[in-house]
Amino acid sequence: MEECIIKSPLGFTKISGDLDGICSVTLLNSEEVITDIIPNVLEDCVLQLNQYFEGQRQQFSLKLNPQGTIFQKHVWEALQNIPHGQTLSYLQLSKKMGDVKAIRAIANANGKNPLCIIVPCHRVIGSDGSLTGYAGGLHRKKWLLEHESPYKQLSLF
Secondary structure, three states, X not given: OEEEEEEEOOEEEEEEEEOOEEEEEEEOXXXXXXXXXXXXXXXXXXXXXXXXXXXXXXXXXXXXXOXXXXXXXXXXXXXXXXXXXXXXXXHHHHHHOOOHHHHHHHHHHHHOOOEOOOOOHHHEEOOOOOOOOOOOOHHHHHHHHHHHOOOOOOOOO
């Protein structure tokens, strides 16, 4: 397993993966040493994340290899179908997945997503439009949703 740490607008970000794909992208809450030489298997992920943060990429095309249960992987696949700049509620997501009764299990799997940003769990919100929990912190979820919004705030000054 190869790892690297990059600096992003959301803070230090740890990426892990190998030839089978990217296993995790984690937003860290501490300062870390930025990796000088990015391992070959992680280079494309770093490039695509940087493009995303620069507003030049809306979808990722990476080989992914998250570790989880079959159900969790099914939820993570469903998350990838939420278009850039859009959100869904947990209820809407559970309906799309065909089981409204599984809403809590879906929310739990969403919270265990190891591939933040790439698998856009930040696009899932409360039915009332509230920013519900996000493993990386609600301030980061808010930043990501504003970054992806087609309606940019214009500064008057």
